[in-house]
Amino acid sequence: MRKVFSSQRLENVEAVAQLLREAGIEVKIEHGRSYRGHRRGNFSYDSRKAPKDIPAVWIVRAEDQPRGRQILRELGLLESSRDELPSYLPTASRGDESGKARPAFGKRLKLGLLALIAVVIGLAVLQTRKSPEAAAPAAPTIATRPAPPPVEAITDVQVxxxxxxxxxxxxxxxxxxxxxxxxxxxxxxxxxxxxxxxxxxxxxxxxxxxxxxxxxxxxxxxxxxxxxxxxxxxxxxxxxxxxxxxxxxxxxxxxxxxxxxxxxxxxxxx
Structure with missing residues (x-):
């Protein structure tokens, strides 16, 4: 078997699996739904909080792998084979990349908070300068009758x-x-x-x-x-x-x- 697709959203994984099944390819979903069919409670798009057991789609038969990967590549769900990264990268490499991404994420978070504070201050200033006069009432909307349904063309009865x-x-x-x-x-x-x-x-x-x-x-x-x-x-x-x-x-x-x-x-x- 070989993994061809993974996603934090279980719904995306199930949709890809159904697409491959309809093409006659036997697949297996790893880390799917529980026996009750509910979504996993630890779902998050944050890469730092990503669970170890990410839902993934595996193609069971080796002879179906080229065709399945071609289908996903045509739909834009799989990168070109030249740019594609293997699905079996060492755990240490992944950890290093995650560690490098943390400072950049923290910086972006701080910038986002500063921008939010600036927006709140600007809205407060505009509110204090707003004229006390009541806004003019909006013009009454004219009720429009719904368009009649199109009349189907009458065709000659075929004998x-x-x-x-x-x-x-x-x-x-x-x-x-x-x-x-x-x-x-x-x-x-x-x-x-x-x-x-x-x-x-x-x-x-x-x-x-x-x-x-x-x-x-x-x-x-x-x-x-x-x-x-x-x-x-x-x-x-x-x-x-x-x-x-x-x-x-x-x-x-x-x-x-x-x-x-x-x-x-x-x-x-x-």
Whole structure:
């Protein structure tokens, strides 16, 4: 394993670990949350008070290390390999650097306190010189009505051609059989033999046989063809019905539950 990221904030470490996990890299969080899931109470950005157990992300598999480091480098979370410092510096070196930083930090703290004192004194002087006259009342704000929500553009409904539903094919063919009552009927759905469920769902008059068109070769039967079901997915649409001896029809249909209703000729149909 190798450490690729560390931070005083445990949330940053967990975010980097999640990023690497999403990339398919197995990682381990060192010095993570306690069993209760709370943030560590000794959290501090002060390098002098930094805990020894800083949360860190380790890549488990060696083959994933180059890819993980590349991901962090592209996101600016890892310096270039030339400028990068090893994660295993001796403890003595770290201590020396911390000791050197303490005088500079103390000096900055003193300067900050002096600047704060100067600001407080300046504010006190301005307060004593302020005119006793009351400030003019602010102009009343005019209530503005919120802008109306944008109106969505109305687009044309898209209509698609799909396979004729089995229940719809059975409904149309059954209606033709009730009207014509042939001795033999030959049915096609979308130019092919109907599925077995279509023939089983049909209402067939007595003394009438219904066969798939391929089984009617050489037989004198009433040809019925149901095809080209056009719909926008709303449960209604138009379907073509061809019956031997009749003009082709384009019918408007609508589904209510599991039942199909035939509404009549479709608009624009001849």
């Amino acid at each position: 698609f051609r799909i396979d004729v539903p089995a229940a719809l094919a059975a409904r149309l063919a059954g209606q033709v059989l009730q009207q014509r009552k042939p001795a033999l009927a030959c049915l096609t759905v979308d130019g092919h033999d109907p599925k077995p469920g279509v023939l089983e769902a049909m209402t067939v008059p007595p003394r009438t046989r219904v066969l798939a068109a391929s089984a009617c070769a050489g037989k004198d039967g009433l040809a019925i063809a149901v095809h080209d079901y056009m719909t926008d997915g709303s449960g209604s649409g138009e379907v073509s019905l061809d019956v031997a001896g009749q003009q082709a029809q384009m019918l408007a249909v609508e589904r209510t539950g599991t039942r199909w209703n035939i509404l009549g000729k479709a608009q624009g149909a001849r």
